[in-house]
Amino acid sequence: xxLGYIFKNKDLLTRALTHSSKSxxxxxxxxxxxxxxxxxxxxxxxxxxxxxxxxxxxxxRSHFVSEVNLCKVFDKLQLxxxxxxxxxxxxxxxxxxKGDIVEAIIAGIYLDSGxxxxxxxxxxxxxxxxxxxxxxxxYKSQLQELIQSSFKCKMQxxxxxDDNSExxxxxxxxxxxxxxxxxxxxxxxAEQNAAQVAIKKLFKSY
Numbered sequence: 001x002x003l004g005y006i007f008k009n010k011d012l013l014t015r016a017l018t019h020s021s022k023s024x025x026x027x028x029x030x031x032x033x034x035x036x037x038x039x040x041x042x043x044x045x046x047x048x049x050x051x052x053x054x055x056x057x058x059x060x061r062s063h064f065v066s067e068v069n070l071c072k073v074f075d076k077l078q079l080x081x082x083x084x085x086x087x088x089x090x091x092x093x094x095x096x097x098k099g100d101i102v103e104a105i106i107a108g109i110y111l112d113s114g115x116x117x118x119x120x121x122x123x124x125x126x127x128x129x130x131x132x133x134x135x136x137x138x139y140k141s142q143l144q145e146l147i148q149s150s151f152k153c154k155m156q157x158x159x160x161x162d163d164n165s166e167x168x169x170x171x172x173x174x175x176x177x178x179x180x181x182x183x184x185x186x187x188x189x190a191e192q193n194a195a196q197v198a199i200k201k202l203f204k205s206y
């Protein structure tokens with residue numbers, strides 16, 4: 001384990017590492033608190049360090065707090081051998097659990113030493129200073145974050161094989177309104193393309 005932080009209350013760390021398959025005294029409540037702290041600290045940092053508009057800030061924050069990124073943090077901290085699992089849990093530690101444990105540890109640090117120490121841990125461990133280097137080409141994820149922060153509607157992709165070629169055609173809808181069309185060699189590629197087109201159409205400043 002390479003936390004870079006020493007807990008005064010060791011029980012907090014133990015609880016942050018304990019899965020529900022092992023004990024009722026597990027990380028779930030800590031994860032709930034840590035999720036909120038993480039969102040706030042990352043949002044605060046990006047707000048203070050940049051002059052980006054709301055849409056870009058939302059997408060960038062979603063990158064740092066995403067399950068994918070938190071899994072990378074979990075692996076960097078070498079936590080896999082420290083997770084406390086019950087005998088009923090079989091197989092490798094899932095991505096969801098990895099992310100939850102990182103958030104639980106953040107909450108543990110907050111409860112152990114306060115918000116400033118939690119802030120220091122998040123800024124350093126998630127490498128927030130590198131925010132300008134983040135390249136997020138997951139347009140579907142970006143579009144979802146942007147729309148959820150600006151609209152209240154149902155989103156869906158209708159994707160099918162093009163009868164005249166080997167490509168796929170994807171149409172993106174908000175409620176009943178068709179917003180964009182994308183093309184690709186796979187279903188995912190077509191949907192990503194449709195999302196990219198929709199972002200440019202709906203959020204011209206992005």
